Amino acid sequence: MDKRERLIQKIRNIAVKTPTRILEVPEKVEGFGTISYIPPSCSACKKCIEACEVEALELEPSLRLPEYINAVIPEEGFRSKNRESLVSLLQVLKQNGEVQTISVPEGLPGYGSISWSAQKCIACNKCVEACKEDCLSLEKTYDLVSVIGEVEPPPVVEIHDWEPFxxxxxxxxxxxxxxxxxxxxxxxxxxxxxxxxxxxxxxxxxxxxxxxxxxxxxxxxxxxxxxxxxxxxxxxxxxxxxxxxxxxxxxxxxxxxxxxxxxxxxxxxxxxxxxxxxxxxxxxxxxxxxxxxxxxxxxxxxxx
Ligand code: SF4
Ligand code: SF4
Missing domain, CATH: 3.40.50 (Rossmann fold)
Structure with a gap:
């Protein structure tokens, strides 16, 4: 078990209630953060995955179409014009029915979705620096809810003659x-x-x-x-x-x-x-x- 896993295990061990809030991370605190990802501009190049030393990122063979449809094309357009055309096309097609996540055929390069593990990430920013498409950013927030999940409250114990330790x-x-x-x-x-x-x-x-x-x-x-x-x-x-x-x-x-x-x-x-x-x-x-x-x-x- 590495240091990060031990830390998260310890948070789980001491937690007595399920967290509900996304926490702000103070400016000077390093090692905790949230990676935000813009799927429509991702070219599935895997550079972020190669840059991540703790294997917190994976490329899934799927496209989350709802995120493409709701994407806002920046004024200067996407770096990849093919990608921009795909987003525009999907936005026109959306009138024709419901859209959902679709699988990317095996071996088709250039398409996929990055998944990120809040448990593994040490907020080093290396993936953000590696991404040439500007689809990743590191936010100073910490989603404790997804890190430790549901917590069952322990029973209350009666302690006689208790003195704080x-x-x-x-x-x-x-x-x-x-x-x-x-x-x-x-x-x-x-x-x-x-x-x-x-x-x-x-x-x-x-x-x-x-x-x-x-x-x-x-x-x-x-x-x-x-x-x-x-x-x-x-x-x-x-x-x-x-x-x-x-x-x-x-x-x-x-x-x-x-x-x-x-x-x-x-x-x-x-x-x-x-x-x-x-x-x-x-x-x-x-x-x-x-x-x-x-x-x-x-x-x-x-x-x-
Ligand atoms: S910030 Fe660092 S640890 Fe987190 S996903 Fe990116 S490269 Fe991996
Ligand atoms: S997020 Fe950026 S670096 Fe990672 S696969 Fe997509 S385009 Fe490449």
């Missing part, structure tokens, strides 16, 4: 020192967190967050250096903590859709901000207490 990622440059300082200052904050030290908040992988949730953790808190003070990029918009802030925004929207809204949070504290670190933890633990135990625990119960 939270994983807190701390970066070893700042927020780890802030946590230490909070301890040295004898600040009182909830003991519900287990810290995991990482080199940079930007190094926390979604797969790690999901593994925690998959194991019944009630919430995941990611902490890092103050924005603009990342030790691996400073105020560069591509610095680790800036990037992670956008990634967390994206994963928060995914978790919202699959029934785990509010269980992932990111915040920042410098090494000198012990008091702020204690506040961040206290506020997050309070929020998780209000949400109650993770519904993923119901899934674990069914599996055991």
């Amino acid at each position: 939270i994983i807190c990622f701390v970066c070893w440059e700042c927020s780890h020192a802030a946590a230490d300082l909070a301890g040295l200052m004898h600040l009182h904050y909830p003991t519900n967190i287990r810290t995991v030290r990482v080199p940079c908040s930007g190094a926390v992988e979604p797969i790690q967050i999901m593994t925690a949730l998959e194991n019944g953790v009630d919430g995941v808190l990611v902490t890092g250096c103050l924005l603009s003070e990342c030790h691996y990029g400073g105020d560069d918009p591509l610095a680790g903590n800036f990037m992670q802030a956008d990634f967390v925004k994206f994963w928060q929207s995914i978790f919202e859709e699959i029934g785990l809204g509010g269980r992932l949070y990111i915040d920042f504290a410098s090494a000198a901000m012990g008091i702020r670190f204690a506040e961040i933890v206290t506020e997050f633990v309070e929020r998780i207490k209000n949400l109650g135990p993770s519904p993923v625990r119901g899934k674990l119960e069914v599996q055991s």
Whole structure:
């Protein structure tokens, strides 16, 4: 199983409700997107398929005629004049009855339809660059619905004397020192967190967050250096903590859709901000207490 398959499997493992919305992908988040395709201008040259390293595209021996009939021929026309004639002809013929997808005879070059797998695509844009007919584009949206499909809600489990169990990622440059300082200052904050030290908040992988949730953790808190003070990029918009802030925004929207809204949070504290670190933890633990135990625990119960 490759990394993308593992990631999708993990989303399925933690999902407790069927997603319904197509999500926006923040500008800086790479690796997620939707390929949109204009069949009428496709010459079935397969260049996109050759360019795709994860086999997310296939050429089907069929023509989706309704999409030809509804196509709008651009003012400057299609690059292929034959193709333009076919679309015009079909648009005239449509008055004569219903049109549907038709099969392309085996061995007939130049005709076919590209199918795209949302599960496999890593949004690298290589197919878009390879297509000389401009029929592909990469949109910053993510169709979680088609990626994970229907989700059966797990049973609600009764847990007596429940206390939130939270994983807190701390970066070893700042927020780890802030946590230490909070301890040295004898600040009182909830003991519900287990810290995991990482080199940079930007190094926390979604797969790690999901593994925690998959194991019944009630919430995941990611902490890092103050924005603009990342030790691996400073105020560069591509610095680790800036990037992670956008990634967390994206994963928060995914978790919202699959029934785990509010269980992932990111915040920042410098090494000198012990008091702020204690506040961040206290506020997050309070929020998780209000949400109650993770519904993923119901899934674990069914599996055991
Ligand atoms: S964007 Fe990349 S991964 Fe997705 S279909 Fe195109 S080439 Fe394949
Ligand atoms: S989408 Fe573009 S690159 Fe792919 S088969 Fe059609 S014309 Fe060729």
